[in-house]
Amino acid sequence: MGKLTTHVLDTANGRPGAGVKVELFALAGDTRRALKTTTTNHDGRCDEPLLEGASFATGEYELVFHAGDYFAATGAQLPQPRFVDRVVLRFGIADANAHYHVPLLVSPWSYSTYRGS
Template identity: 50%
Template structure:
């Protein structure tokens, strides 16, 4: 079984992305959804250890930036960021951070 965490950083403003909606989807559909806290983390998103398989995190980026007062084009360049990833058997802890602005994003497997 594996564990999962995520962290979202707003690179436009140079701060954690507080209040951003995140959904976790697994092999059998949506597992959970939540909002990032003041530190840009969503500690209660994952209900417990996860088996090996393919998963995705869906981040509602445009809604976050609009709520922060950023004027976005219609439609926005980036509306939602979806990060699909695999968790291997015995893979341990997976940390999937998102660094995001209204016009770019990046991710990596963190620790």
Template identity: 55%
Template structure:
């Protein structure tokens, strides 16, 4: 069975983003259900998978990036607050890795391995 993992890289500072709070939600019809949250470690990763058992469906990761950049005392105010990434899990046997590359003015996300 697959699992869901993530990591966050701070492109502005060229290092992993530590202490970023991440919430995960599962979408069901018109509602979104909170599943759990965690925070990244010094390597920008969580100490355990966000989900160790997957179900097919639509999920959202909420990365609390604005708070992270406020703690970093970046010279300019961050444009971003909470980055929401919505994605679909189709095959529960596969691993899903969703990295976030972020700077105060923008971000990129992709399905990693």
């Protein structure tokens, strides 16, 4: 069976993004359904997969990373409004038997992602 995992890397400070709130939603057209809310651990990872087993299915999903709150908590000097605040990543799962790893590399000024392994 497949699974969905993530992690956060704080590229501004060269360390894991520990304590980042992450929300997961399932998308169906204009409908957005909350599936899970978690916080990254000391290594910037979630303690368990966001989806796995019977709950892991093909479809469209959205991850919301509360990056602005994370950087504010680190004491970073942020403009108001924040340039990078909540990072929203919409993606599709086409193979329910695969491992989808969706990391976030983030700073107060930029972010990127990729499908990892």
